[in-house]
Amino acid sequence: MNSTGLDHQRNDLSVSIVVYHPDERLLASTLASLQAACEALADGSARPVGLTIVDNGGAPAMDTFFAPLRAAGIQCNVISGQGNVGYGGGHNLAIAAAQSRYHLVLNPDVELQRDSLVRALAFLEQSQETGLLAPWIGGVDGHQQYLCRRFPTVLDLFVRGFLPSSLRKPFARRLAHYEMRDQLDASNVVWDPPIISGCFMLFRTDVLAQLGGFDDRYFLYFEDYDLSLRAHDVARVAYVPQVRILHHGGGASRKGMQHVKLFVTSACRFFNRFGWKWL
Template sequence: MIAGDRQAPPAGPAAPRIAVAVTTFHTPQDVVVAMLESLAVAACVCASRWPGVSFDLTLVDNTPGGTDRARLQALLDRFAPGGEGRGVEGRVALSSRLLSGHGNVGFGAANNLALLDRDADILIVANPDLVYEPEAFAALLDVFAREPEAGLVTPAFVEAAGAGQGATARHVSHLCKRYPSFAVLFGRGFLPAGLRRGLSREIAAYAMADKPADRDWWDPPIVTGAFMAFRAPVFRAIGGFDPRFFLYFEDFDISLRAARLTRLHFAAGVRMVHDGGDAGRKGWKHVRMFSASAFRFWAKHGFRLFAVKDTPPRRVSG
């Protein structure tokens, strides 16, 4: 299952305990299988680099009445068997549990249920539509070991550059953002391409197109909720996600709150594939949720009609 020779562990503190939360809502079978398979492989590779590392995976079933319980439990039993001390091919401590029956409480609240009570050193929020590169978790631990100031790490995302171009033809991007304005969010999400050209400079600034995806850098104002790796004391100190954000902008909000306590770090070597999407592609229900969450975000952090710029965090001392 693992290719390559065992590598010596990096110098530094003992290998940490990692808790991963993945929230599902009628997520297709092939998507969950691909995620679990790649997570198991990446966990094994991590254990070869960091002997003694442990993974605690929580799947959160947000379907009403827990209608996905049986299907998700069967997948966990197959790819990430639960129970203390059990693991993938005996090579990594990978325990799991399923939370189900609580209903659709929203993305942020679901991750709070999964992570706030975990006895772990690193807390990871991850979408179900991720496929991890084998070195992803090992590279993540390397970052935390060499960058003690980093309290929240965001990865690089990989996608094929085009059909028929081969496995090496890949595009790597970050999903970091500057503080959003109304004009940029509306133009980016809902205007046709021809009308969007007038906002192209502002949209590029919002998406931090001036920042590289092939090397590390510090202090993105906002990072994506598709994958967030927190030092556990940071996540606990800010109380996790604000549950008032049912869907959308919970990652914007928690990024700004985390930046008041710690530093955010983009890690180019932590890589995975993400199949995301815009609210505008998902129908009017998602457009309404997106809009409601956007105005909730601005009500909490401040409204901007046009300007897009870096917002220095109000760092809390002590």
């Protein structure tokens, strides 16, 4: 395993992004939005930021991507050579080296609103009991993605993950309940949603260290469900819609049979740990 450009200076914010044969266009958009959000953060006060890209395979040469970030004062690092250790395992490599007050787990298909980090860190500094923050998440269609969740049943996961939209109508009420549509809106903070999305998880780093990071026995899928549920044991979790991001993600069933197998394997591991709910 190799690390390049590593700087162990204590940062106010550390960010980890795990990539595996990434869409370079989306990755460039993610990093450009991160740069803009960090520049907005620096407008108010000096906040050192460190970014770690964990290359699980197929990453492009990062120097071109890093040049504008470094010019903006962001410390940049790549961890590579470990092979594909999975989503949670990859983030754990960066989390283990984090020396920061806050750590952001970020997907390479997310764009941050320019004021997102300003608003997020301001909330955490005003709410010391909050150890994990979730944002308002929008899709490319402009509509809200309801990615905070109640504890799932097997039926919820099957309907949402694998049924085409034309066949979901009889399940609309139960899916709305699972997706917390009765609570999540564009203006009100929601305290302690059971599960939040791994596409953007902003932690106090000491809370994340106390939790031991992700359970890397999940290779892909449900590692964020697992970590969210464990986070409630040590801190408050807050959905803060004033913090906004755009998410380009898609479901497992649309990514091929290998992703379906990974989804089912991780779902079984999740239910074995936290208890099975079928209907």
